[in-house]
Amino acid sequence: MNNHNLVIYEFDELYKILVEIKKDINLSFEKATKQKLPDLNSKTNCLVFTKKEIPGLNNQIVFNDFPIPIFKLLEKINIEFIKKKFHEQSDITIGNYNFNLDNSIVFGLEREDDQMGFNKDATGRIDSSSHVTSQYFDYQSRITNNIYATFGARFDEHSFAGNEDSHRATIAYVFDNKLTKLKSSYGTGYRFPSLYELFFVWNSRNNCNFGGANCNSVGFKKAENSRSFDLGIEKSISSNLFIDLTYFNIEYEDALEGWVGNMGAGSGSTTQNSPSNTKSQGLELLTRFKLNEIFNFNLNYTYTQTYDGAEYDNPKNTYTGSQMVRVPRNIINLVTNIKMRVLL
Helix, strand or coil: CCEEEEEEEHCCCCCCCCHHHHHCEEEEEEEEHHHHHHCCCCCCCEEEEEEECCCCCCCCCCCCCEEECCCHHHHHHCCCCCCCCHHCCCEEECCCCCCCCCCEEEEEEEEEEEEEEEEEECCCCEEEEEEEEEEEEEEEEEECCCEEEEEEEEEEEEEECEEEEEEEEEEEEECCCCCEEEEEEEEEEEECCCCHHHCCCCCCEEEEECCCCCCCCCCCCCCCCEEEEEEEEEECCCCCCCEEEEEEEEEHEEEEEEEEEECCCCCCCEEECCCCEEEEEEEEEEEEEEECEEEEEEEEEEEEEEEHHHHCCCHHCCCCCCCCCCCCEEEEEEEEEEEECCCC
């Protein structure tokens, strides 16, 4: 362990432990009381370990996970000093602008090619293909010690369904010694039609499929678009219990859903862009509980209220409790993890 300066503020248990092992560690530490509190902020090369959070004090670590093995204690102290050193060295000043390693930008290019083949009937095989070219970027920033934000955008060009772009912004506020997080995000998205949705047509009169010569025109299909918003809170109740509660709201336009019939001559059907809005909102609860070093449990519950606008004549101005097909209103699941050590 490097030679660091550790201040123990009104934390007798920790101070006594470090005194006992002082000769075995390369660590400078001292004991502090309320009288020395005003001087602690002026010390930039130290960390203050305390039982309870002290308002207005910099470089403090609230630590109350006692009892704890000695090696775990030393590991935590060392990690905190490494994190402090990283943040100090990550500051990069260019002129009057400070750009540190807590800011990052990711960008790239992609291309996706899809192919599908289908043995139509005795007349032969139908093959179809499409491709998507994409550009994207994502900016991540730690604005302050407690506020984090991201912003990203993506631009896609589909060989059949046209061009689309999407954007997403997130923000999070961490407090209570990083045990609690408030978070929110807003974004837009889209889904291009698959090859099956683009080309499959069935017409019983002409016995055709996959856009054969005898099929009726099915029209242009475009990407379905969405807008989403969520707001949530994460809380570490203790070292063994974690809770995440989130409200979400999603709205779809031009959803690719179901089948449309009555396609002119004969009885035909294909997928379509819905002329109505589809909405979904609800609550999601995630919990993690660590019973001991062997057993831990994840209990999750989701309540979803949906509205399938395709069922109504004036859906854009009407919200009802109509549940979408194959979207359960209530979902609950329990996962048990067992950690086992096998000696061979």
